Amino acid sequence: xxxxxRYCRKCLLSEQGENGRMQLEKxxxxxxxxxxxxxxxxxxxxxxxxxxxxxxxxxxxxxxxCYVEFRAIQKRGSCPKHYW
Numbered sequence: 908x909x910x911x912x913r914y915c916r917k918c919l920l921s922e923q924g925e926n927g928r929m930q931l932e933k934x935x936x937x938x939x940x941x942x943x944x945x946x947x948x949x950x951x952x953x954x955x956x957x958x959x960x961x962x963x964x965x966x967x968x969x970x971x972x973c974y975v976e977f978r979a980i981q982k983r984g985s986c987p988k989h990y991w
Contacts, residue, residue, distance in 0.1 A: 919953060919976050920966045931976055944982045952979035952991045961988060 956975040970987040978984040
């Protein structure tokens with residue numbers, strides 16, 4: 908049996924343990940407030956990403972390769988599949 912850590916197929920970085928949360932927090936801290944979407948829109952976008960067949964096992968979008976949480980937080984961000 909492998910000791911390699913397996914990630915949830917439909918999980919985001921924030922749900923993939925301490926390292927994922929730390930990566931996300933570091934990135935989010937670097938984004939200026941005026942460039943961020945509001946919390947409600949961010950959560951709605953992430954909800955749609957969680958349900959998407961294009962969410963990869965490493966929390967990336969299989970359509971464009973981005974980390975979905977990074978794209979979703981950006982006010983000017985958009986879904987490559989036009990879901991949001």
